[in-house]
Amino acid sequence: MKVQINYGKQYIDVEAATLRIASPNEVEKRDESAVLIQSLDNPVDSEPFSSFVEDEFLIVVNDAQRPTPTPKVLDILLDRVFHDDFEIAVATGSHAPPTKEELTYIFGSYYKYLGDKIHIHRAKDTQHTYYGTTSQGVEVFFDDILNKFEKIVIIGSVEPHYFAGLTGGRKAFLPGLAAYTTIEQNHKFALEKESKNLALKGNPVHDSMEEAATFIKKDIFCINLVLDKNRRIYTCSSGDIFTSFYQAAQWSEQVYCVPTPKCDIVVTAASYPMDISLYQAQKAIENGKLALNDGGILILVAQCWGGIGPDMFYQLLKQCETPDDALQKLKQGYKLGYHKAGKIAELTSRAEIWAVTDLEPHILRDVFMKPYTSVQQAVDDAVQLKGDDILVLPEGSMTVPVCVP
Secondary structure (H helix, E strand, O other), rough: OOOEEOOOOOEEEOOOOOEEEEOOOOOOOHHHHHHHHHHHHOEEEEOOOOOOOOOEEEEEOOOOOOOOHHHHHHHHHHHOOOOEEEEEEEEEOOOOOOOOHHHHHHHHHHHHHHHHEEEEEEOOOOOOEEEEEEEOOEEEEEEEHHHHEEEEEEEOOEEEEEEEEEEEEEOOOOOOOHHHHHHHHHHHHHHOOOOOOOOOOHHHHHHHHHHHHHOOOOEEEEEEEEOOOOOOEEEEEEOOOOOOHHHHHHHHHHHEEEEEEOOEEEEEEEOOOOOHHHHHHHHHHHHHHHHHHEEEEEEEEEEOOOOOHHHHHHHHHHHOOOHHHHEEEEEHOOOHHHHHHHHHHHHHHHOOEHHHEEOHHHHHHHEEEEOOHHHHHHHHHHHHHHOOOEEEEOOOOOOOOEOOO
């Protein structure tokens, strides 16, 4: 049996005697423009978009490490704007500023003539304003770009997230436009057991993000896309930042949650652009492990064309001889990125991670992963050890296994 797996911008074939394949669910193919128009003209708990943008406003968009098809939204959105009084903020969170190539990915052809309107958030360097402290003790500082506008339009997509529950909505502000210290304080909660895929209320990461968004006393129009397995717009909920997000969250679960058995071998691929770094590829690991038996082998496929990414998690694991050492070190204090170290250490204490990437082999060994240069070879070797009980997640960053007996 054969399956195609994304590696960077290419595809490779992987074969085995038997393969189970779990991808986002098949849903109706819809007219993307019609979906957007319907949502913008009939928002949830908000005036129609055309009325909302009669005055100056700020657009907040995702960076290149999300699959959000921002240009498709701009096609419809800008047709309803009859003035030039707007700017655009790229919500990078703690990520590095996007390159020119990444800005072209984010904006498509619009980058050529919207370039002078684009503001890049920099969590460590941008000027920030203090908005308050959440009930969980997170000190909230947001990018000063928010001070310039009374109306804000968010363009985002809602996918499962391994510790925030789901992306989208409130995430445009925290971590999107937040100061580094704010992001670090919030992400510390990722180590809590309640911080997991699909979990919202009661998830301390989500709860703090949502509370932080309430500190922004502005008019907000939120566009929450739900994409199908082919990255096409399946549906969209627009309007109030909270009610539209929760509606989109329900639709997102219908697309991305897939019944699977637990297996001894799980191949999980972080497809482009979520394969930019080992830091981002963590999402594919976290989804894949949900279907992995104890003592099993998880094979990560992620080109990591941008390298390690923010390397605080790597530096912590590199210092440790064993996963247990890393877990003990985490108890001594938290820095942004340590949650990824903790997740890797927890998994490698009960199973193995093999990784097919463009990274140097020693980097993977430093984080308790076994390096491979060939997916097929990794699968063949795993079969020799564990048999042919294999599950493949071609869209591992966006597929949430819901294990059934």
